[in-house]
Amino acid sequence: DAGITQSPRYKITETGRQVTLMCHQTWSHSYMFWYRQDLGHGLRLIYYSAAADITDKGEVPDGYVVSRSKTENFPLTLESATRSQTSVYFCASSESIGAGGPGHEQFFGPGTRLTVL
Amino acid sequence: GDSVTQMEGPVTLSEEAFLTINCTYTATGYPSLFWYVQYPGEGLQLLLKATKADDKGSNKGFEATYRKETTSFHLEKGSVQVSDSAVYFCALRTGGFKTIFGAGTRLFVKA
Numbered sequence: 590d591a592g593i594t595q596s597p598r599y600k601i602t603e604t605g606r607q608v609t610l611m612c613h614q615t616w617s618h619s620y621m622f623w624y625r626q627d628l629g630h631g632l633r634l635i636y637y638s639a640a641a642d643i644t645d646k647g648e649v650p651d652g653y654v655v656s657r658s659k660t661e662n663f664p665l666t667l668e669s670a671t672r673s674q675t676s677v678y679f680c681a682s683s684e685s686i687g688a689g690g691p692g693h694e695q696f697f698g699p700g701t702r703l704t705v706l
Numbered sequence: 707g708d709s710v711t712q713m714e715g716p717v718t719l720s721e722e723a724f725l726t727i728n729c730t731y732t733a734t735g736y737p738s739l740f741w742y743v744q745y746p747g748e749g750l751q752l753l754l755k756a757t758k759a760d761d762k763g764s765n766k767g768f769e770a771t772y773r774k775e776t777t778s779f780h781l782e783k784g785s786v787q788v789s790d791s792a793v794y795f796c797a798l799r800t801g802g803f804k805t806i807f808g809a810g811t812r813l814f815v816k817a
Contacts, residue, residue: 620803631795631809632750639803647804679749694740695805697749 592616595680595698603706608667610701612680620683621663622647622695623655625676632679638663670705677702708733712796712808719786720816727781727811729770729796737798739763739772739779744793744810753781753794791815 593614602608612621619640624632634647636655644655652674654666663682667674681695713728731737738757742750754763759774768783779796796808 622803629809631807634804637803645803681750693738693799694752694755695750697742697751699747699749 593680593682593696593698595678595701597701598699599702601704601706602670604670604672606670608670608703610665610667610678610680610703612663612665612698614661614663614680614682614696616682616684616696617660618682618684618696619660620685621657622681622683623653623663623665624679624681625649625674626679626700627676635665635678667703670703672705675703675705708737708798708800708804708806710796710798710806710808712794712811715793715810715812716814717811718814718816721788722785723815725781725783725786725790725813727794727796727813729779729781729808731777731779731796731798731806733777733798733800733806735800737800739770740797740799740805741768741770741779741781742795742797742807744795746792750795786813786815788815788817 596611622637623635633649638644638657641660678701680698683695709732740755741753743753744750754765756763756772762771770779770781793810793812795810799805
């Protein structure tokens, strides 16, 4: 399927377990992003990637790990899940990051709702 | 730092009513401004954008004008429909990796 997909769509796990959320895009966009959405906070950036093997921290990176071995995939791993990581996670991609140029808008996946018990 | 402030919701309107959702921003440099919409159970979708002062973004009957003098980018629609019920996010980007999102405004439209 064309576009950006996330899996799983829903996940329930227990405190202390490792969880990996998958993100796949078919556009060959250079830039990919992980956000978490919490009530009252809007979207907060966890990690981003400018290209394969280039990743960097966003606003709230603690407790998360990312990798990007291929341009199209950008998995997010919670190494030891905590209840505070219960959230909806969105992956996004964009062609560029220039402020006013073409291709700088972000395209979002459908989200993964994660519950940590 | 850069920030986006949008009106708190929820906003409840009757069908065919006029909609305004206020958004103001603080930014260094010259940001691009966006409105995203999130329908229930879905990810965010770009609704419209404006990249420089006095630009008007428009899509699906929604409009927003980039007002540098008032640092605002208010979203408007002349006649809302039930299908417009969603959460609306104002956002800015000044280049670099970061897009700053507002907290979101939930809109309910009653038939």
